[in-house]
Amino acid sequence: MTVPISITPDHSTTDPWRVDRLDLPAYLGRIGIAARSPSRAALDELHEAHVRAFTFDNIDVLLDQHPGVDLDAVQAKFVGRGRGGYCFEHSTLFAAVLQRLGYTVERRLGRVGDPPTTARTHCVVVVTLDGERLLADPGFGLSLLRPIPLVDGAQDDHGGWAYRVRGVRLGELRAWELHRQRTDGWELMHRHDELPVQPADLIVGHHYTSTHPLVHFRQGLMVTRYLPDRHTAVTDSTVTVRRPGQPTEHREITTDEAMALLRELAVPLTIDEEKRLIEKLDEIRAVNAVRS
Numbered sequence: 001m002t003v004p005i006s007i008t009p010d011h012s013t014t015d016p017w018r019v020d021r022l023d024l025p026a027y028l029g030r031i032g033i034a035a036r037s038p039s040r041a042a043l044d045e046l047h048e049a050h051v052r053a054f055t056f057d058n059i060d061v062l063l064d065q066h067p068g069v070d071l072d073a074v075q076a077k078f079v080g081r082g083r084g085g086y087c088f089e090h091s092t093l094f095a096a097v098l099q100r101l102g103y104t105v106e107r108r109l110g111r112v113g114d115p116p117t118t119a120r121t122h123c124v125v126v127v128t129l130d131g132e133r134l135l136a137d138p139g140f141g142l143s144l145l146r147p148i149p150l151v152d153g154a155q156d157d158h159g160g161w162a163y164r165v166r167g168v169r170l171g172e173l174r175a176w177e178l179h180r181q182r183t184d185g186w187e188l189m190h191r192h193d194e195l196p197v198q199p200a201d202l203i204v205g206h207h208y209t210s211t212h213p214l215v216h217f218r219q220g221l222m223v224t225r226y227l228p229d230r231h232t233a234v235t236d237s238t239v240t241v242r243r244p245g246q247p248t249e250h251r252e253i254t255t256d257e258a259m260a261l262l263r264e265l266a267v268p269l270t271i272d273e274e275k276r277l278i279e280k281l282d283e284i285r286a287v288n289a290v291r292s
Contacts, residue, residue, distance in 0.1 A: 015099075017071065017092075022100055026075075026080075031049040032053070036101075038103050043103070044147065047094075047147055050097075051144075052145075054083075054085075054138075055084030057084045058086055058218075058221070059277065061209070061210045062217075069089055069092055069203060071096055081268055082266075084225075087139030088206045088209075094139075095125045098136075105126065105127050106128075108194065109193070110123075113188070124136065140189065142180060148178075150176055151167075160243075163181070164186060174193070176194075220236045220237075223235075223262060232261070234258055236258060
């Protein structure tokens with residue numbers, strides 16, 4: 001017997017996402033831009049400002065303190081504290097901002113990596129503007145800096161970061177793949193489909209990605225951020241620095257170095273969170289040492 005998973009409907013609005021709860025002025029103040037009427041230039045500016053303002057990270061998952069992916073929780077964390085998170089949070093917040101600014105948006109779910117072996121645990125936002133559909137992806141570890149047309153074969157190179165879109169058929173369904181260019185060719189990042197998405201879908205996806213003992217978000221630290229001249233990714237044992245047109249830098253680090261890098265990336269943590277994160281990173285390193 002299948003038990004349906006649901007959330008309590010709010011009959012005061014026809015919008016299931018309740019974007020009226022968003023503090024839009026506070027969000028715009030946090031990312032440092034002004035409200036503008038919908039346009040491609042305004043959308044590009046907003047997307048890049050969001051991606052640069054907030055880290056992609058799984059810190060709250062590792063610390064077993066994730067507040068959830070409801071808009072109230074996300075904006076308290078991102079806008080209130082200046083923290084970051086992962087795709088369900090980024091897309092929840094960014095889609096709400098777009099709706100409040102007058103854009104037409106859809107939330108969609110996709111699979112990261114090899115589609116036949118992965119679940120629909122990535123969330124993106126599709127924006128329809130002047131008859132054109134655009135893929136916004138603010139919550140990926142190496143995110144697009146600006147939306148890319150959702151057209152088979154579309155390519156975009158922004159500041160040396162190159163991406164392309166491929167359309168594929170899944171029986172009667174259409175799906176869209178996002179690839180990024182590497183020195184040895186194109187790498188598949190994720191594939192999303194066009195099935196409708198409801199708030200309950202994000203709640204269930206988040207529950208899996210934040211609690212399943214084998215999910216990669218619970219296995220080690222992941223923190224990434226775009227800086228003016230580079231993209232930096234920090235794990236519990238490594239740091240990877242990418243600069244457009246230059247070789248990727250990759251080296252092993254200690255727990256102390258990892259924490260120093262988080263401070264360099266301006267990740268706001270309380271004293272208690274720092275203490276518990278250090279303990280968690282040491283625990284992860286010990287487990288990995290035994291496994292190796």
